[in-house]
Amino acid sequence: MSALVQMRGIVKRFGDFTASREVDFDVAPGEVHALLGENGAGKTTLMNILYGLVQADEGTIEVDGREVDLKGPADAIEAGVGMVHQHPLLVDRLSVAENLFLGGVGNGTARGMQSAIAGITERFPLDVDPGALVEDLPMSQRQRIEIVRCLARGVRVLVLDEPTAVLTVDEVGDLFGEMRLLVEAGHSVIFISHKLSETARIADRVSVLRAGEMVGTWEVAKTTPAALAEAMVGEKVVAAERESECKAGAARLKLSDCTVRRDDGDGLDSVDLEVREGEIVGIAGVEGNGQRALAAVTQGMAIPDRGTVKLDDRELPPVREWKRRKIKLGRIPEDRRHEGLTLDATLWENMLTGPQAPTGGPVFSRRRMVEWAGKQLEEFGVSPPDPLALAGQLSGGNQQKVIFARELHSEPGTVVAVNPTRGLDLRAQREIHQRFLGLRDQGVAVLMISTDLDEVMALSDRIGVLYSGRLDGPHPADQIDRREVGLLMAGLTRQQEFENGNGTGGLL
């Protein structure tokens, strides 16, 4: 087999830390090759080496059988390797065409670029409007611009760095379609991911990295998700299971006729919902069907246009009044990097943000606060539990655990979480799922709004589905299966309710 890209014996050390240990990796022409591994396994380092952003300490790289010395991205592109970043590196205030121009597309004239873009879009139906401003475009379009930019510069191997993490389900489908077109045209795609289901869907072959070492490469058709998962984490994966019986008690969080008006279907339409102590209510749904509005009204970030949200029979005030009114509600935000944490602040400072911070008087003792934060971080399994570390230096899983520590240390009776494990590796996911199950067994009322169907199915005692702002259910978990939830997510509400004889819908 003649490989298009062949990396041999790649070693990369950062100080004491070895990010790549003698890694061999090859890509065949015309394949989608998934690079799978947990966060920190060395996927991005390996690809940064291939893209010339980082230089390997040892090892060789061959492209098309010729050894190359990649001192920077320019060398990589010259050799035919391009990279599309998860958050595309584009100038927001410029148009698509201007960005492509900056990216070296075309011969420097407006006409040259037009013909270059036209040349690409003729071969691949990549839907880009050259005149649109980048800041107005969704993430999927921005990634597409980077793909076009790479193609226009003659790239044959495209590295996509966890592209799906920032995309909606539909957009992922579109992206996969485009990836197929590219490989059919003889290009190769390296798809970085830690999601098994996506890998199984799109990749021809898959290589798994673990702690900087290449565990192996398989043809996707000849392996199983379980085997891959095992290769990734290095131990048998047991999905978090609800073992104990649900002992749901009194209702803690109660939404009545809750409506948030929005034109794009991402609002709420007369939603009734109760979350009782000792249960997990999971809300499934495709992103953009009201999750954001539901999260906002249940996390104190917005007041519904109509209807009420009550916590323990009192109307839930905006979060800025929580401290004064002694409201305890644990909140896991959707966007941990922006809403959840101040990344350039230390962990102890992050532990002191929010209404539940135990600072006492107006001026606090730093020593006591640091000590307190250290204890909490340790209790919640943050690694390292160093209160002086900057939040931005932690992995996603540990960042999420910091938020858990902050939100749960005061033992709130109710928790509302939004996509709590998005972007996390399997180990962190499992730890967080176990945390939720523990909360439930302690009698906490948990509302989990998640676009990850597996997560909702695995954890929820009752399952509701949001579609176009309307909530179906929640249905007891044993009365609805994955297929039915999938139908509801696709908006087939009426038929579903008809089949179930209207018995399980609506309020309890």
Place this chain on the structure above:
Amino acid sequence: MVGSIFLAIDGVDVGYAMQEILDQAFGSSFAVKNSLIEAVPITMVAFGVTVAFRAGIFNLGGEGQIYAGALASVLVILGLSGVPGPILIVLGLIAGMIGGGIWGGIAGALRSRLGLSEIITTIMLNFIAFWIVSYLVRGPIQDPDGAGYPYTKEIPAKADLPVIGGSIPLGAILLVVAAIVVWVLLERTRAGISIKSLGSGEATGRFAGLRVERTGFAVLLIAGVFGGLAGAASLMGNEGRLSDFFSPGWGFIGVMTALIGRGTAIGTLVAGLLIGFLSNGITGAQSAAGIPTSTAQILIGVFVLFLIIVNTDVVATALRRAASSLKGVRG
């Protein structure tokens, strides 16, 4: 250094000039006093910039806040000249803080209520404060015995800030107090944590229940208080009267000082003192070493530039924040 090139061009004995600059900055208790006096308004106004800076807010209104503070201070002192000295000093300083606070608060209100960029409003408020003072010192509060010069009557000697031990002006003590206040605010209070989280983006603050608009207002108000105090301290510690050539651009030197100080209380204090000593040393050495005024100004500029270059990543951060705050604020 680059500075010596300029000196050499002017035909000045470089070694002697350098010696003289150091002498004039540190050489005697008198020199130290003058250097500290020079440092007071720069550093004080820089504290206001620093606090705002940490919240991601650019306070370019130091100049206006200085004039507003000095005006309030001079009006109170001249109006209450019968009050005993120590009380008058306290009242004068408080008046300055209130005057500057109002000036900063206006920019804060415009930002929180109307979403106007403080970068624009603080600069505009500089002009307004300056021209109000300019009008007043040429009319209603002009010194009748001042031979037509645009300044007020001199404040009574009992309102002058005392100098302790011949070399430490009270203003310098105020700087230390202010540094401690800023440090406690930023590093030891919940408000400080909120201010800093605001500086890294509003989303975290909003999610945490911070009243983002109100905090922005408060921050500019606090910044104004420091600016006003700079004006009052300079009036009472050195100038003695308010004129329309009162501040030689301290408000802007304060912005640089805060940048060089890396947004911390201690850093700002050190940077302000450095600039104060150097600038006084150079000014003082002018006549002794025969340095032309323009070259002296160039030297100060080169030195500040040098400090900034040393702090390049701070400048980069500042630019990034400026860009994002321009983007973030409507208007």
